[in-house]
Amino acid sequence: MIARRWISSSFPRLESVQSSQTQSYLNTILSKISKKDTTKIDVASKGSVPSSKDSSTPTAPVYKRSTHPTSVPLNKLFSSNFPYSVTDSVNDYSYRENPLAFQHDLLSLLPFYPEPDMATGRSSKVFKVMLEDGVEDGNFINEFCIYPEGKSEADPPSSMNHLIMVHGYGGGLGFFLKNFDEISLKSDNWCIHAIDLLGYGCSSRPPFELEEETLDHVEDWFHNSYQTWLRKRGLDQVPREQILVMAHSMGAYLMTTYGIRKDPKFCEKLLMISPGAVIKHRVEVNVPTYFAKLWERNISPFVLVRKAGPLGSKVVSLWSSRRFAKLPEEEALRLHKYAYGIFQSPGSGEYMLNYLLAPGADARHPLVDRGMDKLRCNFLWCYGKEDWMDIQGGQECSEIIRKSGYNSEVMEIEDSGHHVYLDNISAFNELMIKEMGKFDKVEQK
Structure with missing residues (x-):
């Protein structure tokens, strides 16, 4: 419940979003994530990064290679699993201002x-x-x-x-x-x-x-x-x-x-x-409508992580659980935390994307x-x-x-x-x- 209240109160402040439809897409994703785990949130006290061995591991049994960035339809995204627990996600959130600690x-x-x-x-x-x-x-x-x-x-x-x-x-x-x-x-x-x-x-x-x-x-x-x-x-x-x-x-x-x-x-x-x-692409790439709209508005995937607040690390686990799945448990976990640490940092260099690539990752130059x-x-x-x-x-x-x-x-x-x-x-x-x-x-x- 705490996570849901946080989303509803902070999400409307999403920067750069002019379309209510775009905001609806992202809001739906965040709401879906929060419903996956209703664990009571207990924010850890700030200090050194807690031992990785004390947290659940965001790994999956099957390793899947990276795919084209436009290949995930919205309905598949909604049905995906975000394996990281809310408790551990909030634990990571308390160190969000110090990504060097994760590094x-x-x-x-x-x-x-x-x-x-x-x-x-x-x-x-x-x-x-x-x-x-x-x-x-x-x-x-x-x-x-x-x-x-x-x-x-x-x-x-x-x-x-x-x-x-x-x-x-x-x-x-x-x-x-x-x-x-x-x-x-x-x-x-x-x-x-x-x-x-x-x-x-x-x-x-x-x-x-x-x-x-x-x-x-x-x-x-x-x-x-x-x-x-x-x-x-x-x-x-x-x-x-x-x-x-x-x-x-x-x-x-x-x-x-x-x-x-x-x-x-x-x-x-x-x-x-x-x-x-x-x-340039030699074969036309089918770009989902929602993805193209986000891309053209220069809204990067990392906006979702940042606007998820305490659920940001859980959002990242959708990607990290597959990307690091074949690595040893401790390495996969620390890479997940590191990825969250840099993904949730303030938007900056990421905004170059739409200048260099068109929706579907096609080269503009x-x-x-x-x-x-x-x-x-x-x-x-x-x-x-x-x-x-x-x-x-x-x-x-x-x-x-x-x-x-x-x-x-x-x-x-x-x-x-x-x-x-x-x-x-x-x-x-x-x-x-x-x-x-x-x-x-x-x-x-």
Whole structure:
């Protein structure tokens, strides 16, 4: 009852909603969720994040790969299960203003965080990289950095090779949890930088305000902050032959356009993992009416999580119970909490979606038409065998890149969909280690 009263009192304040029909869609979803569990709500006292072992686990017995974002009809959504309990959901809600606590809890599963791994010498650190000089409370990029044995932030960046890992739309660096350990263990003298793009993950969440609503201004919002992060971390002074960038989905799109518009030689090689907005859809995608209306009004899926209030973590469990289902119980639970932590944070970078993609995730400004021939780096385009991204996009772009004198290959990974790094963890990690092994070894300094 408490949850239902909260919904009815707060939902009418939904930002950006001009249509009563749109509001009705979301209100129906939230009401349905609250009826699934009438457990008495007992808000936990604030403090450190409670032990994951004390909470129920939002896992499901059957693992389902990711599907196209328009493939879920409303009636199927209403009949879905939201396995996380209301009690645990409210428990998570009490820590909503500190997503870094969920990130810390998640990364603590790694053998080298927060303390160094004495067996391998690896260490790691979370950085808050301020984007404005001399401003303590300004915008910042959240970074998780892994150092190889014998190295730390005190060493010159040029003494190591560098892997930069960039998440996709709505994601965060924590989603690479299952890749950090093996990649850093088997790659010699590599410094790994996993970052949250501005307005995503645990980075700052400024209002998505543009001087002009143009493609250049939308991309500059991300490109400029990324460029500043490179400078603040000294990576702009590292020879490009020592830099490998791996980017997923919309992150891959943003990294490629960064190269086209800002610095064609920004890395030696760019690994495009299930890249988005590469070509137009070759086959028409059936987009449900309600989904198209929400999309055109730039109402992201995360609005529902935020407006669910104490039920937000329960809402997220509809997705996380499938996405993390094949992982060990404790990892799945902490990833669920982390996902909730970043999904419910203030809306910011997510509002770029409607500028770059039309309803149905069709590219408004396909990469293939953006000037791929301007890039001066090598490429690898990697798709899941059952990816809803079109592999032909990588093939068409590769033809352009090869004509300009650089190497570009396309490959598929078996038993995986859009989230290759989670769908087939071992194959993805093996691929990353192989690609890092192609770089010349940097002499220790």
